[in-house]
Every structure is written in structure tokens, then in C-alpha cells.
Amino acid sequence: KLFDWLVFLYEQWKGIDEHAMRVSSTIACSELLLSGATTTTDHCYLYPKNGGNILAADIEGAQTAGIRFHPTRGSMSLSKKDGGLPPDSVVQTESEILADCQRMIEAYHDPAPLAMLRIALAPCSPFSVTLDLMRESVKLAQEYSVLLHTHLAETRDEEMFCMRQFGRRPVDLMEDLGWLRDDVWFAHMVVLSDEDINKLSAAAVGMAHCPSSNMTLGSGIARVTEMKKTNIRIGIAVDGSASNDTSNMIREVRNTMLLQRVHYGADAITAREALHMATMGGASVLGRQGEIGSIEVGKAADLIAFDLDDIAFAGSHADPVAAIVHCAGDRVDFSMVNGEWRVRNGRLVDESIYKLIPEHNRLSKHLTEMA
Secondary structure (H helix, E strand, O other), X not given: OHHHHHHHXXXXXXXXXXXXXXXXXXXXXXXXXXXXXXXXXXXXXXXOOOOOOHHHHHHHHHHHHOOEEEEEEEEOOOOHHHOOOOOHHHOOOHHHHHHHHHHHHHHHOOOOOOOOEOOEEEEOOOOOOOHXXXXXXXXXXXXXXXXXXXXXXXXXXXXXXXXXXXXXXXXXXXXXXXXXXXOEEEEEOOOOOHHHHHHHHHHOOEXXXXXXXXXXXOOOOOOHHHHOOOOOEEEEOOOOHHHHOOOOHHHHHHHHHHHHHHHHOOOOOOXXXXXXXXXXXXXXXXXXXXXXXXXXXXXXXXXXXOOOOOHHHOOOOOOXXXXXXXXXXOOOOEEEEOOEEEEEOOEEOOHHHHHHXXXXXXXXXXXXXXX
16 A cells, blocks of 8 residues: 555655665666666655755766656655654755755756756655645746646545545645646546546646556556546656566556556557557657657657567567567667667666666665665
């Protein structure tokens, strides 16, 4: 269950610092590159006391890997003693959060076409931030023309929390706070009513669909088959290794297709529809459908290639595009981001990244031993 999982991890996350974030970001972004992602976003909402400049370290890690990056300045301001879920050790005051949001935008956000780095603002969730912070984040995002992001309607626990604390269901609460907008994307969106979907569609919000995470935590099945017929912009996300156990984008695309089929039937989503969500869908969620997401003149040179002679694709000549999803190879053979090769012959071009794995394992062991 989500809440039990989070409460357990909060005690480990308080040990994260700049170094741990830099290493983990490099490793995570590299795994994404190896599995077909060329652009990603990270909801970086962990800012432990004395942890240093966590988001800057996150950005450095992504730049080392070479991926196009949309990090979010996440936040948690509602501690357990004030009615929230996280402990004091990982929350900040509203003034601290907003000041750092402004600083990070001014220092890192690049609005230029084909930019490799853009910042978004992302209060963590209804159960970990104050309502005032949600409202002020909208104002700040509008002032700087940056996107907004948060978790929404992930589980029944969240729905019950919102009803108990605010007397509103999650989507209604977001509507009250001014968050139903076309410059917003929400993660998960699993527990939705028909009315919720209509409201989200009317606002043309974006969605980060996280099927493996939702299965792992038993959250439920998002109504993607129904939502793809609306104005909701749907992209696919791995949700990070903490709640997925991998950051493999190809597997996530396949799981998107299969999970919808097991719930809605074999014709719910085709392989091409799932690939579209992972490419143009994700680009649209980030407001960059004119720059990335497809191979077109004038768009960024973000390309991946698969060797169809690999054993995983044996016999797939009839429909090699569908085979990328159905046969689910674990790795791309080539990946280019903004005209620069990042993966060649199934390996990272920057071989030094592999040398970080022992340090990553050491840091992971240290955090788990803190529990």
C-alpha cells in the first residue's frame, strides 16, 4: 500500500545528500537512455535537513548521462505533526520552498527551442503539502511560464485522506486550488470517477501513466483506454526505481498495453498506440510536441534504433514496429539525444558511467541499513 510504503521510505530518504542524488540520477537516466527514453522528468521532492542542493545534483547527474531533462522542484511542507504524512526531517517551510523554486528557475530554466533543460514546479501531493503552497506554486509558475506537476488520485488512501482533511475528492480539490490547467500534468490518476475524467479532459491536463508502479503497489488500473478518447494528454512514465524496481521504458510501454488489455479486452490499446503515448504523448505532456516526440524536419535529433536481428526479435519481420512493444527487448542498440550519440551497440558511449555502479550499490546499502 502506498502510504505504508512511503512511511517506511521516509526514514531512509532522510539520509540522501547531494552525492547520493548525483550518483543515483546518473544511473537512473542512463538506464532510461539504454531502454529508449531520450527525454525525461524527475519529481525531485526530497530535501532532507543538511542534504545540500539536491535538485542541482539531480541536474548534474542527468547532464552526465546526456538525457534531455525536465526536473521538477518538488516539495513537502505538511509534516506528520501538522496532519500530513512525512516526518519533520524531510519537510521545508513554504517560504524556503518558494524561494528555492524561484532561484532554480532563474538559474537553470531554458525556454529556448530544443532546450536540454527546463524546470517545472511540483508540490508533492495533497497529503504532504499545504493548500497555500499549492496556490502559491500556481502563481509562481504563471509568473515564470513554467509547467506544474503533482501526484493525483493514485490510491484509495489518498482519496480518503482528502475527504477526511478537506471534505473534497482529489480532483475536486485540484479544481478548487486552480490546478486544472493545460500547463499541468498529474502522475497516476488511477482512482477517478466519470465526472473527474470529464473535468480533467475539459482542462486538457497531462497524465504520467505509471503502470508498473501501480501494479507493484496494488494501486489499481488507470482508465487509460477511456481517457485516450478525451482531451487528456497521456504519456508513459517508469515512476522511478523506488516504486518500480527498474527504470526500463520499453517494458513500461509493453505493460501499458497489456494492463489495459487485461482490463478492457484485447483491442483496448494497440502496440502503435502505446508507442505513440511513449513518444508524442510524452512530448505533448511537456508542451514540446513541436520540438520532440517524432522524426520530423525541424525537430530535435532524438533517435533510437533496435537491431531486429537480435534473438528477441526473431520472427518479427511481418511487423517490426509492433515487435518493439510485443517482443519487448530490454535495450536499444543506438540512442541519439540532440544530435549526440549516447548509446552505441547497446552500451553507453560514456563508459565511465559504469564505474559508478559500485558506489551506487554502496549508497543504496547505506540507506537500507538506516531503516
